[in-house]
Amino acid sequence: MRRFLPLLLLTLLCTCDRAMESQIVKESDSQIVRESDSQAVGEADSQEGLPNILFILTDDQGYGDLSMMGNDSIETPNMDALLQTGAFFDHFYVSPVCAPTRASFLSGLYAPRTGAVFVTRRRETMDDGILTLPEYLRHAGYRTGLFGKWHNGATFPYHPAGQGFEEFLGFTLGHFNDYFEGELVNERDEIVPFVGDLTEILTDTASHFMQQESSQPFFCLLAYQAPHTPVQVSDKHWDRVNQRGLTPYNTGIYAMIESIDEQIGQLLDELEEAGKLENTLIVFATDNGPNGDRYRVGLKGTKGHVDEGGVRVPFGIKFPGEHPANGRKIVTPAAHIDLVPTVLDLVDLPIPEKLDGHSLLPLLQPKHNDTFNLNRYIYAFKQGYDFKPYPGSMRDRNFLYVLRGPDKHELYQLDKDPGQRTDIMATKQAFLAGLQARGRKMAETYAAFASTVARPDLVAPPIDLDAAPGPIRLLAHEGEPRGKTHFMDKYGWANDFFVDLGSDGAYWPVETEKARSYRVKVRYHLEGNTARTLVLRTDKGNDVSVALPPARTTQIPVADRVKRKEVYPRRWAEVEVSGLSISPGSTEISIASAGREGLWVKEITLE
Numbered sequence: 267m268r269r270f271l272p273l274l275l276l277t278l279l280c281t282c283d284r285a286m287e288s289q290i291v292k293e294s295d296s297q298i299v300r301e302s303d304s305q306a307v308g309e310a311d312s313q314e315g316l317p318n319i320l321f322i323l324t325d326d327q328g329y330g331d332l333s334m335m336g337n338d339s340i341e342t343p344n345m346d347a348l349l350q351t352g353a354f355f356d357h358f359y360v361s362p363v364c365a366p367t368r369a370s371f372l373s374g375l376y377a378p379r380t381g382a383v384f385v386t387r388r389r390e391t392m393d394d395g396i397l398t399l400p401e402y403l404r405h406a407g408y409r410t411g412l413f414g415k416w417h418n419g420a421t422f423p424y425h426p427a428g429q430g431f432e433e434f435l436g437f438t439l440g441h442f443n444d445y446f447e448g449e450l451v452n453e454r455d456e457i458v459p460f461v462g463d464l465t466e467i468l469t470d471t472a473s474h475f476m477q478q479e480s481s482q483p484f485f486c487l488l489a490y491q492a493p494h495t496p497v498q499v500s501d502k503h504w505d506r507v508n509q510r511g512l513t514p515y516n517t518g519i520y521a522m523i524e525s526i527d528e529q530i531g532q533l534l535d536e537l538e539e540a541g542k543l544e545n546t547l548i549v550f551a552t553d554n555g556p557n558g559d560r561y562r563v564g565l566k567g568t569k570g571h572v573d574e575g576g577v578r579v580p581f582g583i584k585f586p587g588e589h590p591a592n593g594r595k596i597v598t599p600a601a602h603i604d605l606v607p608t609v610l611d612l613v614d615l616p617i618p619e620k621l622d623g624h625s626l627l628p629l630l631q632p633k634h635n636d637t638f639n640l641n642r643y644i645y646a647f648k649q650g651y652d653f654k655p656y657p658g659s660m661r662d663r664n665f666l667y668v669l670r671g672p673d674k675h676e677l678y679q680l681d682k683d684p685g686q687r688t689d690i691m692a693t694k695q696a697f698l699a700g701l702q703a704r705g706r707k708m709a710e711t712y713a714a715f716a717s718t719v720a721r722p723d724l725v726a727p728p729i730d731l732d733a734a735p736g737p738i739r740l741l742a743h744e745g746e747p748r749g750k751t752h753f754m755d756k757y758g759w760a761n762d763f764f765v766d767l768g769s770d771g772a773y774w775p776v777e778t779e780k781a782r783s784y785r786v787k788v789r790y791h792l793e794g795n796t797a798r799t800l801v802l803r804t805d806k807g808n809d810v811s812v813a814l815p816p817a818r819t820t821q822i823p824v825a826d827r828v829k830r831k832e833v834y835p836r837r838w839a840e841v842e843v844s845g846l847s848i849s850p851g852s853t854e855i856s857i858a859s860a861g862r863e864g865l866w867v868k869e870i871t872l873e
């Protein structure tokens with residue numbers, strides 16, 4: 267449902283005459299988006315001169331996970347070349363975890379403003395009223411594709427196809443639990459089974475998309491899942507890295523990064539052969555700090571932390587041709603929120619005033635001599651199920667302020683102490699204690715800003731039954747267990763399932779304005795020798811029952827190099843039942859079964 271649109275649309279309309287002539291209007295129905303946008307494309311100004319844009323985003327690769335960072339345990343020649351022959355931002359910041367970073371890259375806003383405050387249980391969902399980078403670019407005449415990880419909402423209208431991507435092959439969850447076999451989904455949310463190497467499949471699909479004959483420029487987001495866990499990688503890459511004396515976990519992580527590096531090299535070769543590279547701008551970024559304790563150039567913290575190691579990542583923009591910014595190293599701090607305004611600036615679209623980010627193009631002008639300073643603080647919030655201002659951090663080029671707890675303030679002199687060894691707020695060294703007044707001032711600035719970003723009205727929206735173009739998958743980790751029902755893992759990360767589903771049951775919050783009767787497919791596991799009855803019910807009192815025959819399901823064999831913490835994929839049993847009536851205004855679909863132990867439910871699909 268549309269919640270945030272009026273503010274942004276109004277801003278857009280007020281900031282530029284061109285926007286007055288051709289409004290970027292967002293509809294909640296994905297089909298309408300597609301039709302209206304294609305009309306807008308026809309009316310747009312000439313697309314001549316607009317570059318193609320390829321945005322490569324990796325998952326959980328930290329600042330130190332590149333050979334160019336002095337890490338002699340990894341070989342990343344293609345990533346290094348991309349960053350070093352483009353404009354390399356050496357102080358670039360994202361959020362501590364996946365989904366908020368992606369929401370900021372796509373919206374130009376700090377993630378709490380978009381609703382994407384966490385990574386699972388629908389708290390990764392970006393409100394559909396947020397205008398996204400692909401939506402802006404479609405207005406400028408681009409065709410748009412996402413290949414890989416989305417992680418900002420699994421169901422329509424939050425699905426990538428509801429948020430501006432015309433083509434999509436990937437997964438909407440926080441992580442995919444098998445690199446070699448599984449079920450991806452496409453832009454219609456149809457299941458697309460695959461067998462192969464996920465990193466290669468995503469690269470090939472992106473390559474095919476970019477090479478399609480078209481009069482339109484493209485925007486391609488290639489969002490690799492590697493090196494996110496599970497640690498799975500082909501023998502070729504494992505064997506090479508395995509000679510370097512690392513732990514099995516780090517061997518696997520580096521091998522996964524080298525697998526991406528190889529794919530990037532091949533992809534750029536293919537684009538060059540197709541004559542596309544000379545007019546393609548390439549952005550490279552990672553989405554948070556390293557997913558483990560490994561080399562990170564002395565930075566403190568890892569993925570999930572608001573310290574430098576959790577949020578400072580490699581970022582570069584390689585311009586096509588002989589652009590003066592190529593080959594430059596930029597030290598002015600920049601962030602994920604700057605991508606949208608930078609790209610809008612580049613393609614001559616108006617930049618909404620309410621965005622948190624700024625265009626980085628002025629930094630990239632020929633006369634730039636590194637004195638340009640955006641004169642601002644860049645924030646990072648450690649988020650959970652609900653937004654809290656701590657832990658959080660705020661930095662400029664010289665100082666880092668950290669709010670560690672409700673009243674726990676830290677200050678670091680970032681230019682002299684990038685490893686955060688000396689907390690100025692706690693020091694007894696007189697020459698540093700003089701800076702504590704600065705820390706107190708930064709604390710006030712941080713508190714004032716943090717109080718403005720939370721949008722509890724956008725967090726964890728119900729599942730909109732009216733927006734989907736086809737079947738609606740209600741995944742367990744998008745729902746809520748009740749009473750004694752629980753997830754296999756405590757938190758209910760992506761791919762998890764309801765365990766010991768009994769009479770307390772579990773439910774999914776929904777919204778609908780239509781009356782419909784659904785056929786329901788249930789994916790489950792049931793131990794013992796006796797069938798159980800599963801009751802599906804809405805809060806309006808409609809229900810339907812289905813008998814579940816015993817089904818002791820098995821794990822799908824996986825090629826993990828080290829034991830994983832997340833749940834394993836399974837081959838689930840399936841039953842179907844017709845006649846679940848949903849009334850307008852329903853707010854909940856629940857499942858329950860008399861008895862308790864032994865019944866697990868992975869998902870239900872409404873058709």
Ligand SMILES: [Ca+2]
Nearest residue numbers: 325326364553
């Ligand atoms: Ca990540």
